[in-house]
Amino acid sequence: MTFRKYLVLGGVTLFAALGDSLLSHGMKEVGCISLPHWSSILTAVLNPWVGLGIAFLLFFFVSYTTALSWADLTYVLPASSLGYVLLAVIARFWLHEQITPMRWIGILLISAGVGFVTQGPALTADSRAPRFKESEAALPGTRQ
Amino acid sequence: MKHAYTWGAIAMVVLASTAGDILLAHAMKRVGDVGELWRQTCLWTVATRILRTPSFLLGVLMMAVGFYSLLFALSWADVSLVGPASASLTFVANAAAAKFFLHERVDHRRWTAALFVAAGVALLAA
Numbered sequence: 001m002t003f004r005k006y007l008v009l010g011g012v013t014l015f016a017a018l019g020d021s022l023l024s025h026g027m028k029e030v031g032c033i034s035l036p037h038w039s040s041i042l043t044a045v046l047n048p049w050v051g052l053g054i055a056f057l058l059f060f061f062v063s064y065t066t067a068l069s070w071a072d073l074t075y076v077l078p079a080s081s082l083g084y085v086l087l088a089v090i091a092r093f094w095l096h097e098q099i100t101p102m103r104w105i106g107i108l109l110i111s112a113g114v115g116f117v118t119q120g121p122a123l124t125a126d127s128r129a130p131r132f133k134e135s136e137a138a139l140p141g142t143r144q
Numbered sequence: 145m146k147h148a149y150t151w152g153a154i155a156m157v158v159l160a161s162t163a164g165d166i167l168l169a170h171a172m173k174r175v176g177d178v179g180e181l182w183r184q185t186c187l188w189t190v191a192t193r194i195l196r197t198p199s200f201l202l203g204v205l206m207m208a209v210g211f212y213s214l215l216f217a218l219s220w221a222d223v224s225l226v227g228p229a230s231a232s233l234t235f236v237a238n239a240a241a242a243k244f245f246l247h248e249r250v251d252h253r254r255w256t257a258a259l260f261v262a263a264g265v266a267l268l269a270a
Binding site for chain 2: 004005008064065066068069070072073074075076077078081084088102103105106107108109110111112113114116117119120124
């Protein structure tokens, strides 16, 4: 694992938590959307917080798929679940929500799970899918 | 009856999300290390290679199905049930599916991590 790869995993964690928080904040400003007026969900993206939240979730998707290109799914998912902890911290200090003792236990369990999985290798030998052949790898525009 | 709808929708969320994650992971393993590819070629070529992988597109579609199933589940039941139930079960289902479909070596360390995170998410959203 290189520093760049840890940075990508950090991006997965950070962008998911920020994206969800911004969406939550924006949707509270937009208000309840009832089923008969479902089309107002389309205009909800015009709210700057919702728009910013969607942008962060796009960054999350890019980092997530990048991480999956060099690490196992069973490594990426627990390793990036610190986002749930970050979300709880944001909820406590930005959205002023209460964190119950049960939630603190949950945070401890997630942190322990992250600790367990990051001790091991990111990619196991069996999971290496057949890569493109050398001829396929030489794509047009490839820098030689 | 409402109970059955709720758990049916939760099962759909778990199935679709797990299928989406597995397909995306499969697609990205076929594409190869994006960082290395980017060094060798331009970003547009890497993006084209990803978007031309059928399992990637299918994975995105399954994730969309999972998202809409979540919206349906939320219209029938409280977020305090739907959120933790679907997230925790997806973690465990992903570990099993990754072992079976992607042939990842899910050892006791990864099982423990998946179960700890699943339990943690359930408590966090409780």
